[in-house]
Amino acid sequence: MNGRHRAIAAAFRIMAATGADRWSRGFAQGRGVILTLHHVRPAERHGFAPNALLDLTPNFLDAALGLIRAEGYDLVSLDDAIARLQSPKRGRFFVALTFDDGYRDNVEHAWPVLAKHGAPWTLFVTPGFADRTARLWWLELEEAIRALPRLDLVLPDGRFTARTETDAEKDHAFSRLYWRLRKGPEAILLSAISDLARQAGVDPVALVERDCLPWETLRALSGAPGVSIGAHTLTHPMLAKHDIEAARREIVESQSRLEAELGLPIRHFAYPVGDPGSAGAREFALVREAGFASAVTTRPGHLVAEHADHLHALPRVSLNGLHQNEAALRALLSGLPFWLRNRGRAEQSWRIASTLGQAGGEQSEASSRHLRWAAAPQR
Structure with a gap:
């Protein structure tokens, strides 16, 4: 909180x-x-x-x-x-x-x-x-950040990087990236999260099937x-x-x-x-x-x-x-x-x-x- x-x-x-x-x-x-x-x-x-x-x-x-x-x-x-x-x-x-x-x-x-x-x-x-x-996609983002020790994304408005080794770092990175992506076009949000999910080996379909x-x-x-x-x-x-x-x-x-x-x-x-x-x-x-x-x-x-x-x-x-x-x-x-x-x-x-x-x-x-x-x- x-x-x-x-x-x-x-x-x-x-x-x-x-x-x-x-x-x-x-x-x-x-x-x-x-x-x-x-x-x-x-x-x-x-x-x-x-x-x-x-x-x-x-x-x-x-x-x-x-x-x-x-x-x-x-x-x-x-x-x-x-x-x-x-x-x-x-x-x-x-x-x-x-x-x-x-x-x-x-x-x-x-x-x-x-x-x-x-x-x-x-x-x-x-x-x-x-x-x-x-x-x-919000679950994909969570699972990708949970799995990755570092984020490195090239976005249209500039590069996004973050260490995500600890829970505190992951929380901070999620909040920053979530709201940054929310402000822009949805196509960019979906593409960026897809990129992270691929890097982390997250299966988007499996998340939907599970929940x-x-x-x-x-x-x-x-x-x-x-x-x-x-x-x-x-x-x-x-x-x-x-x-x-x-x-x-x-x-x-x-x-x-x-x-x-x-x-x-x-x-x-x-x-x-x-x-x-x-x-x-x-x-x-x-x-x-x-x-x-x-x-x-x-x-x-x-x-x-x-x-x-x-x-x-x-x-x-x-x-x-x-x-x-x-x-x-x-x-x-x-x-x-x-x-x-x-x-x-x-x-x-x-x-x-x-x-x-x-x-x-x-x-x-x-x-x-x-x-x-x-x-x-x-x-």
């Missing part, structure tokens, strides 16, 4: 110690919240594990759902969340659960916990992962009580980095492919990575034109009344491995961190989600830092 993450954790503890996460609900809490999850599995990784921020333990998920129920909040499906958002009637605060990418552990470890609590959930699936043709659900399991899962399937593009690209036709194809064909494979309507969409550099006004319009009922970003915030008019740019709140404790969960459910981020402005996060990235998801570096304050994993 770096200094920024430690500061966020300290803020959560202060909110809990002062009771601010309780007395602020009247003005800070929205109508509901959509939670983002990725992996749910027992804690096993130690030392160099930069993608462990995507992991929750089954025990924490169990405790989180128990707390949500104990607070009197409703656990609802994404369909119900949209219906409540559109309804003028005020009801109890609601929580919808969403899982991105389609990982095996969502079925093996998360589903039993979800079933125990009677919690509906939406799984956003990338068909390319089920096909074993798309790439978990992602196959079609046969997805077919068995679809239609199960409490389970909804959503689309997450064909191959998990950062859509705003691609031309409009490529972006449209990723959106439209992910829906049609899932419907053909699973035999069910696919109503909801999640933008890969989901920050302003990956999805902006153009992508929101494309998803709306494709006929999806809603689409979710990774921009942090609660759902407020105005989101009923912005159903294809909905915020979510990340449950992640950085902050697996009651204080963090209570703070996130209170809405106070997001109210403070917006300095109490009434427009809340819907206006941020609707206005940032007007030019295909472009943003200033200052805006990028501002939106990353809550440490939401963006993979």
Whole structure:
């Protein structure tokens, strides 16, 4: 956990110690919240594990759902969340659960916990992962750096070198290279990571096979009580980095492919990575034109009344491995961190989600830092 993450954790503890996460609900809490999850599995990784921020333990998920129920909040499906958002009637605060990418552990470890609590959930699936043709490039980068004692890459914006002999050196190199590649074209990112994977002997297909659900399991899962399937593009690209036709194809064909494979309507969409550099006004319009009922970003915030008019740019709140404790969960459910981020402005996060990235998801570096304050994993 770096200094920024430690500061966020300290803020959560202060909110809990002062009771601010309780007395602020009247003005800070929205109508509901959509939670983002990725992996749910027992804690096993130690030392160099930069993608462990995507992991929750089954025990924490169990405790989180128990707390949500104990607070009197409703656990609802994404369909119900949209219906409540559109309804003028005020009801109890609601929580919808969403899982991105389609990982095996969502079925093996998360589903039993979800079933125990009677919690509906939406799984956003990338068909390319089920096909074993798309790439978990962030895992490739981790595995390559784990295997290599030194990095030496020639990139269009200059050479990148780093010693990677110790866990600390590997962590530093991963962070530097990850964010440097994220800023540029996705083709350069994929090519550079492919080069490192080849050097390290990392098999990209084996990583997808190890971590992602196959079609046969997805077919068995679809239609199960409490389970909804959503689309997450064909191959998990950062859509705003691609031309409009490529972006449209990723959106439209992910829906049609899932419907053909699973035999069910696919109503909801999640933008890969989901920050302003990956999805902006153009992508929101494309998803709306494709006929999806809603689409979710990774921009942090609660759902407020105005989101009923912005159903294809909905915020979510990340449950992640950085902050697996009651204080963090209570703070996130209170809405106070997001109210403070917006300095109490009434427009809340819907206006941020609707206005940032007007030019295909472009943003200033200052805006990028501002939106990353809550440490939401963006993979």
